Amino acid sequence: DTAVSQTPKYLVTQMGNDKSIKCEQNLGHDTMYWYKQDSKKFLKIMFSYNNKELIINETVPNRFSPKSPDKAHLNLHINSLELGDSAVYFCASSQGNPDTQYFGPGTRLTVL
Amino acid sequence: AQSVTQLGSHVSVSEGALVLLRCNYSSSVPPYLFWYVQYPNQGLQLLLKYTSAATLVKGINGFEAEFKKSETSFHLTKPSAHMSDAAEYFCAVSEAGGYQKVTFGIGTKLQVIP
DSSP: OOSEEEEOSEEEEOTTOOEEEEEEEOSOOSEEEEEEEOTTOOEEEEEEEETTEEEEEOSOOTTEEEEEEETTEEEEEEOSOOGGGOEEEEEEEESSSSSOOEEOOOEEEEEO | OOEEEEEOSEEEEETTSOEEEEEEEEOSSOEEEEEEEEOTTSOEEEEEEEOSSOSEEEOGGGOEEEEETTTTEEEEEESSOOGGGOEEEEEEEEESSSSOOOEEOOOEEEEEEO
16 A cells, blocks of 8 residues: 555646645654755755644645645645746654655646 | 755765765754655655654665754765666655645656666
């Protein structure tokens, strides 16, 4: 069983479109995260939720909107996609914060 | 504010040689420290972590790291490199207590030469 899963794995889209990435964890963890990894492999936290409550909201354009319907799911919706949004987006989860984070396989977003 | 500095974005070692990846941290309170590894086209996975217990921490795949408060360092070592160790390695820091974010270093790409 995959611990942290993300869909889709690849996403290619045009500038200006709206897209969503979904994340699910079956580890029973309370905390979930979204990270953005750029082309130089730099990993930057975007959001963190604990039991469906937003606890970390970094300086991210408000075109990015996370949603956590329950503590096992954390989705990321992106409006009006821009070229600079191209990156790999990772979902992660942990039990408490800080503790070991378990990462999903990533979603490679390419904006044309 | 917490931060992590990884010295050397690329490190090359021969197979069988010592692996040493450097990490220095800055934190205003006692830190939690982590090393993660990322293989190509995969997510990150934990190698080891320091959470204020023993200063010498052993992890998976023969890696270990030593927390040195006086040097604010948490360097990662492995006595003998294997080809399968080729990957990107990330040092990370978090401040103990409450809901604190984890800050990652820029990563060090380890190349193992046969």
